[in-house]
Amino acid sequence: MDDESKVLVIYTGGTIGMLVGHQGLLPEPLFLTETLRSQNRFHDPLQESLYSHSGSVQGFRQWSSSGTSSPLSNPIDTAGHSSDLLVRSSRPIGQPALLTESHPTAIQQPLCRRLSEDLYEANLPSLVTPRSAVPGGSGSKRIRYAILEWSPLLDSSNIEIHDWIRIATEIELNYSFDAFVVLHGTDTMTYTSSALTFLLEDLGKTVIVTGAQIPLSQLRNDAVDNLLGALSIAGHYVIPECCLYFNHTLFRGNRVSKFSSFDLSAFSSPNFPPLVNVGIDIVVNWNDVIRQTGLRRFKVHKDMSPHVANLRLFPGITDATIRAFLMPPIRGVVLETYGAGNAPQRSDLMSSLKEACDRGIVIVAISQCAKGSVSDAYETGRTLLQAGVVPGADMTPECALTKLSYLLSKPELSSSEVRELMRMPLRGELTRPSRSTPTQPTINQNFENIQGLLSQFVRLSSSVSPTPKVVVTSNSMDEATQDAAKPWSWTAAEAVTTEAALVPFLIHLAAARDDVESLKFCIASPSGIDDSQRNAAVAGGVVNCLDPTSGRSPLHVAALNGSSRCTGILLESGALVHLRDSLGHTPLYYAARQGHESVVEILVKVGANLGGSDFDGGFATLAVQNALHSGDQNAIRIWTKAGMAVDI
Known part of the structure; x- marks a missing residue:
């Protein structure tokens, strides 16, 4: 649904799900899944738990006096949503039968179907978190997730190259999910997160590797914070990188080394700052997040040299x-x-x-x-x-x-x-030598920059053509006029603020009109301010700035209006093809619904797929049914290109 994110958790093993055995800690099948199902922070399908009613004093008092059943009950989602998620794997899904003397009551296993020699699928029961919102995220959401548990579970010291390829392959097979969390042991976690950054070529969704120093089975542990933190970031933000999350910090996956076997803060990224710092607020350092450019779709490289x-x-x-x-x-x-x-x-x-x-x-x-x-x-x-x-x-x-x-x-x-x-950074894994230090723009340059921005603003905003050119120069102003202009033009910081207020409006308008000139103007940063300052004012980069009223990105607007030229430029400049707006729709849905075939072809070429309420809400299915009923062959062809199975 539009208020849910679907996350696939790939559980490979590691300390996070271990129990104490006769010879020390060892992974126990199904323990982690059953533990999460019983904890309301991780599973509250009916929104009846304490966590779902603690947003206010009034909400808590109503809940506590309502006679609601125990927060640990109601494990089955009867709120109108399917409680199963279709998951695919290159290996059989599910654990072997556990009906033994040590397991007198077998836990029901999903039915695994073999589709081909190296392809299996099963409907895994999903867990769903209480509704939550995070700063700068995509609204208040629940996170629905399924756990694809490996059999056997591995201690990370036993991870090898073929296991990295298996993780990458499972991400590829289930790329319809919104994001991915990989549960892994800490000893070789940085090798895995580094390898995945390269194997996952042209990645457009969030992949987070995490684990724990103390297992979930212990009363005092770091497993809850690490898993909840990874799920929250994966479910609310589109950070198209393979990352590593540990101890309230999200690192780039290929920049991290394990430096402590004792501390809960076990990982360090000494040569590159964190992508996300989780404290009272969740602060995403969007300036450092990689934005994929070029018209290439996601694929997995399935080989690595052992030599x-x-x-x-x-x-x-x-x-x-x-x-x-x-x-x-x-x-x-x-x-x-x-x-x-x-x-x-x-x-x-x-x-x-x-x-x-x-x-x-x-x-x-x-x-x-x-x-x-x-x-x-x-x-x-x-x-x-x-x-x-x-x-x-x-x-x-x-x-x-x-x-x-x-x-x-x-x-x-x-x-x-x-x-x-x-020698070259392929996934942000090394720092390029600094060639020059950006200079601070002068006062006159600030005037000229704002003049250019306002000229574009007037040109795009006016329905009359040609439009007048706004001229604002410091030389032509008297002293009193210059003093009046100082609050918005006197410093570089104020120029950034002014630009950040205008550019999002301009880029959406340019995308709607397929105005390539204005779009390039907005993307290229007309000011002398460097990109790090500029992007700090427009979170996530200007090509992904959202309309606060609809939650649509410039790519949504271009797709809705059939702006094929602007669609290509936005994608080449790092626009995120999998973003969904406030209604849960993707750019691909709008392009197909409006019949913009050329835009559909461009989006599909880079790996776009229908998700959220496009499919789960039945909107795309309804559009196909209407096209079939009316015999609209053009619409049928376009929806087929968008990935819908049309039964003519």
């Missing part, structure tokens, strides 16, 4: 050790160097590295320091570059290794192309 390894330099390392390490079948090595990329200057060592590079082995240098980057500031670092070693900037060891494995698995890439791509 990669990490080699940590140490004083006294021998040439024989290095030569043995670089022997076939090794194809790529992450070389952990001293400090800012330094290495011993022995000729035998450098000769071994150069000989390996000449053979086609890709060697990437990163720093052994948790914080900082490799550079060529020292002579001892430059000799590595001369030997053919690639600088890996500030990548973490986990990221460098998984990125190298990902690139080496692409047969179309040569060794030189892999080396070049290792």
Whole structure:
């Protein structure tokens, strides 16, 4: 429904769902799902629990005096929604029969259907959270989620490359969900989150990896906060990255390393700020969120090279050790160097590295320091570059290794192309060297910037053509006029505020009229203010700014009005194709409903699909039925292109 987000939880194992056994903690099948079903913070389908009536004193008093049954009852959703969610997997879904002496009462398992050799599906019972709203999110929502539990559950120390590919494949098979949460053990969590950032190519939805240091089975634990936090962010925000959530912080998945086996704050991202900080408020750092550009649809790369390894330099390392390490079948090595990329200057060592590079082995240098980057500031670092070693900037060891494995698995890439791509940020995994510092615009520049913005505002707002040009210059003003203008034009910050108030209106209007010139003007930032300042004023970037009355993005408006040229420009500039408006509709729904075939084709090309109330609310189905009833072949063709199964 339009007030629900659908999230798939892929439960691979890890501490979060473990119980104490005879030899220590071990994962127990179905324990986590049954525990969440009994807790009203995670499951309250009838909205009868304390959590659903604690928004006000009056609400709580009415609930407590109403004689409502225990908050732990009513596990079945009878509120008019289906309590099952269709989930697909490359492996059989469900646990083996648990009817044994230790399990005298079997827990009912879903019926798993085999569709092909590597494809299974089942209707999994869903859990639904109480309604909640978060700052900057898409309104008050309930989060409906299903748990796809692996069998057997894995300790994260047993995770391997094929498991990363399995997670990515399950996300691909269930991409109709709004977002994904991966429950995982902490020991290798950063390897998994790094690998997924590369395997999930052109990702357009939120993927969050999380787990716990203390299992949910313990009274005092961090599992509740981590899982609830991950669900809340996944259900309310579209952050099209693979992320890692832990201890009230959402990190970019390929920027994190585990630095503590003891603290609840177990992960650190020393070279890149968090994407989301969760405190009293949820603060999304939209400036740092990756926005996918270009007309490419989501796909999964299903291969990684196992012939990669990490080699940590140490004083006294021998040439024989290095030569043995670089022997076939090794194809790529992450070389952990001293400090800012330094290495011993022995000729035998450098000769071994150069000989390996000449053979086609890709060697990437990163720093052994948790914080900082490799550079060529020292002579001892430059000799590595001369030997053919690639600088890996500030990548973490986990990221460098998984990125190298990902690139080496692409047969179309040569060794030189892999080396070049290792130097480039593909998923925000490394920091580009800073070339220049943006200068603060002058007062006159602020006037000129606002003049250009107001000219566009008048041109788009007027139905008369041609429109007059607004001229506001500091040179043509007398002193009194300039003083009157100071409250909105005197500083760069005030210029940002003015621009942020006008640009969202302009970009929606430009999208509605298919006005390419004005759209490009809004996207390109007419002011001299850098993008980080500008995007801070328009959360999520101007191409995704929402109309507060309808919740529609510029892409919704372009789709509704058939603005095919603006649709393409918005998508190339990072517009989110899966955003839904206040009614729960996607841009694809509006384009199909209005019969804009060219826009439908563009949206489908980049992976758009019908979701929310488009499908669950029956609106798309009703439109198809009307088209069939009236014999509207044009509409039938367009809805078929949009992904509807039309039974003619």
